[in-house]
């Protein structure tokens with residue numbers, strides 16, 4: 239009987255990381271990559287020393303409060319942890335860790351991809367060509383908005399927002415404005431020639447492109463509602479690679495239907511993987527399936543981060559990425 243710690247992995251991970259897990263622990267993998275149920279999570283908490291969920295696995299109080307827990311750590315594969323009830327985890331003496339830092343550039347790349355797709359009507363053009371409905375080049379066909387030189391407004395100004403700002407400013411000559419409760423550090427402001435807005439409302443009014451980079455959770459639930467959307471320019475675009483529930487989806491659908499703004503680009507949704515019917519019906523929204531961190535290198539680095547946190551935990555050392 240092995241005395242290695244028992245570790246439970248909720249979804250399929252990159253092969254090289256799964257090999258390392260197998261070498262270090264008595265690990266249960268989800269080789270079929272099947273979404274698991276709340277009951278399966280409860281059982282995992284009862285029978286394993288560590289459970290490693292991902293951003294699509296929900297750990298509310300009803301799951302975390304299961305009796306006879308063996309688990310002491312939720313080592314999350316992902317930087318966001320709004321799918322875990324952190325207060326309950328703390329009350330239940332569960333350590334939670336995440337994977338910051340390694341998905342910054344790839345997520346910023348997807349935000350920029352969506353900005354370009356929305357501005358230049360990329361997804362719409364692709365659909366048109368595939369449907370064999372393209373009638374040929376003409377001067378007024380599918381005209382769109384310029385990106386170069388336009389104003390990018392970032393709500394939240396952490397690692398990912400700043401990486402996007404660098405790409406937008408140094409690559410596309412965009413003017414950078416941001417909202418975050420406290421000013422960014424001077425070096426970042428100087429590098430990006432960035433201006434802080436006093437409020438989200440001010441930013442919504444000034445930006446040609448608004449990109450969301452705040453954490454999910456109660457504090458930001460429907461932060462972008464009908465009132466905020468109404469402040470945007472009719473030519474503006476809204477980009478979301480943060481969390482779906484930061485936007486009131488029904489308000490956004492109405493706003494896009496009424497053409498109150500020019501477009502939106504979304505990588506995240508309320509109630510993933512279910513995407514609101516109203517969005518699917520619209521041409522002026524570009525939709526991606528939560529691809530922010532989905533490069534081979536990034537997903538492998540995220541797995542390595544989880545390994546580092548597990549190793550520190552089992553060696554009784556401080557965790558590099560402890561949340562609680």
Ligand code: DGY
Pocket residue numbers: 293315316317318319341528529530531532
């Ligand atoms: C995260 O890590 O929180 C991302 O949403 C996954 O891409």
